[in-house]
Amino acid sequence: QITLKESGPTLVKPTQTLTLTCILSGLSLNTTGVDVAWIRQPPGKTLEWLAVIFWDDDKRYSPSLRSRLAITKDTSKNQVLLTMTNMDPVDTATYYCAHRPFTLRGGFVWGQGTLVTVSS
Amino acid sequence: SYELTQPPSVSVSPGQTARITCSGDTLPKQYAYWYQQRPGRAPVLVIFKDSERPSGIPERFSGSSSGTIVTLTISGVQAEDEADFYCQSADSTGSHVVFGGGTKLTVL
Numbered sequence: 001q002i003t004l005k006e007s008g009p010t011l012v013k014p015t016q017t018l019t020l021t022c023i024l025s026g027l028s029l030n031t032t033g034v035d036v037a038w039i040r041q042p043p044g045k046t047l048e049w050l051a052v053i054f055w056d057d058d059k060r061y062s063p064s065l066r067s068r069l070a071i072t073k074d075t076s077k078n079q080v081l082l083t084m085t086n087m088d089p090v091d092t093a094t095y096y097c098a099h100r101p102f103t104l105r106g107g108f109v110w111g112q113g114t115l116v117t118v119s120s
Numbered sequence: 121s122y123e124l125t126q127p128p129s130v131s132v133s134p135g136q137t138a139r140i141t142c143s144g145d146t147l148p149k150q151y152a153y154w155y156q157q158r159p160g161r162a163p164v165l166v167i168f169k170d171s172e173r174p175s176g177i178p179e180r181f182s183g184s185s186s187g188t189i190v191t192l193t194i195s196g197v198q199a200e201d202e203a204d205f206y207c208q209s210a211d212s213t214g215s216h217v218v219f220g221g222g223t224k225l226t227v228l
Contacts, residue, residue, distance in 0.1 A: 039219075046206065046222045047155075047163065047208075047222075049216065062216065064121060096162060104174060105168055105169045106151055106153065106168065108153075108155075108163070108165060108208070109165065110162040110163055111162065113162050
């Protein structure tokens with residue numbers, strides 16, 4: 001069974017850099033075709049896709065946030081990291097990591113999410 | 121930036137059929153996916169590749185596509201179906217994922 005679990009700070013100050021970790025279980029980042037994405041959801045608002053990293057280290061970013069994001073993977077720990085610079089209160093959201101199993105042909109399965117609040 | 125448009129809300133009585141639409145220019149070329157999200161929970165995939173249903177999703181959930189509009193249909197709506205629903209697709213390059221604004225389904 002594939003599970004994803006997000007971890008990171010629950011509170012960051014404006015202008016700080018956020019680093020989130022996605023811990024994968026039942027899924028190897030070394031397997032051909034595997035990808036892991038980060039998606040966020042501000043309270044009461046819709047979902048926003050942020051970035052994806054593929055098994056071969058290819059990466060894609062949201063055009064509107066590209067300058068602030070970096071997605072990396074640590075295959076030895078089976079983890080995916082997301083860093084977002086220059087955090088602002090509008091970045092307050094639940095951050096999810098998600099994976100697209102081959103069997104779902106592009107549909108995501110999600111971690112439980114982690115709420116990050118940006119406030120001084 | 122590319123957008124997918126959903127109605128903010130849909131209301132139906134129990135046992136009726138709910139239809140939630142999602143429109144976007146690239147939908148004729150990119151697959152659509154639908155997620156159900158209950159309060160405080162992560163989204164759950166209910167339809168993939170426009171009309172396929174994942175294992176464990178009730179048969180009353182179905183999806184269809186016609187041109188620039190995709191539709192999620194819930195037949196015989198039950199009280200437990202009340203949730204927010206989101207469509208997902210991709211931009212014209214297929215490289216960037218896009219979500220719709222979400223539709224709140226209310227079961228009267």
